[in-house]
Amino acid sequence: MPASLRQHARRTLEELEAAGRRRRPVATGTGDGRLVARHGQELLDFSSNDYLGLARDPEVARAAERALAEHGTGGAASRLITGDHPPYAELEAELAALKGTEDAVVFGSGYLANLGILPALVDRHDLILADKLNHACLVDGARLSGARMIRYPHADVAALRARLERYRGRYRHCLLVTDGVFSMDGDLAPLAELSALAAEHDCWLMTDDAHGVGVLGGGAGSTAAARLSAEEVPLQMGTLSKAVGGYGGYLCAAREVADLIRTRARSFIYTTALPPATVAANTAALRRIRTDPALSRRPLELARRLAAGLGLPAPESPIVPVILGADRAALAAQEELAAAGYLVQAIRPPTVPEGTARLRVTLRAPHRESDVDALAGALAPWVRQTAAEAP
Ligand SMILES: Cc1ncc(COP(=O)(O)O)c(C=O)c1O
Structure with missing residues (x-):
């Protein structure tokens, strides 16, 4: 292999790392549709798109x-x-x-x-x-x-x-x-x-x-x-x-x-x-x-429950974004939530526009109402902080 290829890959990765934009897959154990495992820890999965648990x-x-x-x-x-x-x-x-x-x-x-x-x-x-x-x-x-x-x-x-x-x-x-x-x-x-x-x-x-x-x-x-x-x-x-x-x-x-x-x-x-x-x-x-129409209604019902608990506008779909702005804030929130037992993925540019890094929460049929209420409690400080910093 030409040395230039390895150098190119290494330098580009270093630049991305320095900009906080390097991406890495994280091994995630499949659970029962509600829980997943990461680094040996069980987490409530609020990030998958398997909205109905049919996987x-x-x-x-x-x-x-x-x-x-x-x-x-x-x-x-x-x-x-x-x-x-x-x-x-x-x-x-x-x-x-x-x-x-x-x-x-x-x-x-x-x-x-x-x-x-x-x-x-x-x-x-x-x-x-x-x-x-x-x-x-x-x-x-x-x-x-x-x-x-x-x-x-x-x-x-x-x-x-x-x-x-x-x-x-x-x-x-x-x-x-x-x-x-x-x-x-x-x-x-x-x-x-x-x-x-x-x-x-x-x-x-x-x-x-x-x-x-x-x-x-x-x-x-x-x-x-x-x-x-x-x-x-x-x-x-x-x-x-x-x-x-x-x-x-x-x-x-x-x-x-x-x-x-x-x-x-x-x-x-x-x-x-x-x-x-x-x-x-x-x-x-x-x-x-x-x-089974009740099954397909459930994710949106749970999303509305979460948004109501956080004082956010009623969502139109099971996806609830919590926009935090800075990339680092979104990553810090993701880590803090993981430590508390919730998998909520931070999404950063270029996937979303600059300055709109966010937590993307997906509500899914396998979640219990109590899971959603507990997540609302864990997310509330982040939502309050963003509201306080808004111009
Ligand atoms: C809006 C939208 N379109 C298309 C796709 C791609 O679908 P697939 O994962 O089946 O390739 C995705 C996500 O993966 C998506 O979110």
Whole structure:
């Protein structure tokens, strides 16, 4: 190996360390869905995105075991070669049923879905309008497409309208793309207004509902929560790795659109199919979501309980951000909470804008009410301190 490679890696790491921006995975023992283990200590998990605890659900695990026994461990090849194994058709039908769309296409992950969908639909003749706080994989998909991307300030409908009036006429197609639930803030996109603007300006509205499916709109996600139809939000993307508790990504859309994605999205074509057990687990979890509305309501109910306990505004999703500002404050709060038995992840730039480092709390169905009340007690000093320092 050339010495310059090691030196480059070492120097870059040192710079990141000095800036407090080095990241390291921390070994985390999986628990029962409520507790996890780190450094030999049991912690109440307020950071995972397994909102419904379905990653530990016995019925879901049995579906995976049956598929494992029947179809083996691997996907074998890409979907277009021999990887379109029987559990896929069931999963795509289940997704389309939940979302009320004609069809659904499953990808290897949510990230892969966004890397594939945007370039399959638009190119350098087209325009993408994107919320400033959209998830990184939407930004990457937009960049890969070669379309002109213009970002608008977060959830600012007036600013979006101004951009549409100025730029829409210069481009052939226009994709308007937004997170349904913003992953670091937990707020919802103004979907009713966005869909009206999209109709007015002939734009294709696409949502990334990674954090909405399973927990909003009776489990169907943010489009259903906004009382909109698949006609009004024709491109609903999401992931199976959060509330669904498994792995994979998807697009729910009209039949021709889904077929176009299957034939053109590079991250669908040039990658191996998901393992059959994962596909079957996803289907079983989605069925649970569709048939157990009380389960999908619980995370938001718990989030409202936490926010009320802390005197924060009522959350719109199970994600409650506690914004502390400085990176070091967020890290100090994370450490103090861990010492008290809570796993609450600090999120720092560049994942969030400079000066808005925060604790990101996720409320999940396996939590008990008493867990939430205890966390509110532990978080209260940090919330009070931030309020006192606010200008
Ligand atoms: C909003 C959003 N979109 C997409 C993804 C990517 O999904 P996946 O984890 O399935 O790759 C995530 C998180 O991981 C996300 O938060």
